[in-house]
Amino acid sequence: MSEALPSGQSAPTVLRIVLGKRLKELRESRDASLEEAARALGVSHLTIRRIENAQVSLKLPYVRELLRFYEVSDEEAGDFTDMAARANEPGWWHDYRTALPDWFRAYVSLETAAGVIRVYEPHYMTGLLQTRDYARAVIRAGFPYEPDDALEHRVDLRLRRQALLAKDDAPTLWVVLEEAALRREVGGPAVMRAQIEHVMEAAQDPRITLRILPLAAGAHSGASGHVTYFRFQEPELQDIVYTEVGLTSAVYLDQRPDVVAHLEAYTRISRLATELLPDTRSYLDHLRKEFNR
Structure with missing residues (x-):
């Protein structure tokens, strides 16, 4: 389907x-x-x-x-x-249902149950690795007229999602991040510096792999927008791909041709990122210093 x-x-x-x-x-x-x-x-x-x-x-x-x-x-x-x-029992995210768009509710369920999560993110730091201040700035940009208490509820949800990375059976997380996402200043230099330090610390976890695709890569097969690829432990459930459509909707794909096409594109851009920028930590350390102002 x-x-x-x-x-x-x-x-x-x-x-x-x-x-x-x-x-x-x-x-x-x-x-x-x-x-x-x-x-x-x-x-x-x-x-x-x-x-x-x-x-x-x-x-x-x-x-x-x-x-x-x-x-x-x-x-x-x-x-x-x-x-x-x-x-039929509600998931933990039920308490955050007012902060979840209809089209994103299934995503949180899949994310919670996945054994492997692969993310391509062209615009911002991926949500599972955001700091609270960075998340607040990103969410405020998307909801400029949201009351402060409702905004904080959305921030809490994003931070609550990150708890899965601390579990004993945490999923393997692969992230390919566009360099532009790191150079886009969100929340000011101090927020960006803290965000980069947070990612450097998180990337020391052997279950987390971060690749940065430099601007020098030019046109590539992943340039269509954010994509998340889920793989599960349950043999009955095939891999599922999530891709956003505009600002207010998303598509979930599980037909094999669609899944294979997205996985092949992800593999290509991951290899390209590794070839062009093999030392991710050194790059992040250099970038962190650029925001030290």
């Missing part, structure tokens, strides 16, 4: 996406159509499609009836319904 995940009031957890795909696999393994599954529940075929695409929560009576229709064993059905109940 070209828009892999729904937006709206109830962004799906990764577990709900996995279970929806599993229900689809069970239906197809029984050669049952959407219409036949719908008749078993007494609902429309659109309801079945929404369940399989994680566009609605998993109502346990519906899940149990579908599993009976697909002739799933009692033991497997019990495990499945237990997971469905957990999938």
Whole structure:
């Protein structure tokens, strides 16, 4: 599907996406159509499609009836319904729902569950590595009329997302950052200097790799805009690519040709960054001193 995940009031957890795909696999393994599954529940075929695409929560009576229709064993059905109940529990980000645009809610769910995150960022320091002052300046630029308390709520959300990097099972994070993102002064010299020092410290974590693509690289395959590539531990969930569309929407891609194309482009620009600027730490240290004014 070209828009892999729904937006709206109830962004799906990764577990709900996995279970929806599993229900689809069970239906197809029984050669049952959407219409036949719908008749078993007494609902429309659109309801079945929404369940399989994680566009609605998993109502346990519906899940149990579908599993009976697909002739799933009692033991497997019990495990499945237990997971469905957990999938319906709100994620930690539920408390920040007023600060989350509809189209970004699925992103936070995917980010929280990913085993590998690859980011290409052309404009600003990537959100997972921002300091509070830098994040506040970036968010204020995007929401110039936001009341201070609402703005701080957005800043808190961004900092809360960063907690996943401190977990024992933290994801591997690969970041390719355009040089322009580091030279764009955000919040003043002191904020920029502290931001660069923060990134230098974070990059000492072996699970975090930072590459800087210098302006000398010229035109390249990643120049279309911000992209995040998620890979998961769950074998049922294929890789997903997130890319922003303008200021108020995004697209989530999970079709293999789309994912492969984005991964190949990411690999090319990562190699280019390494070739053109192999010593990232020395560059950052030099840049930090430029902001020492």
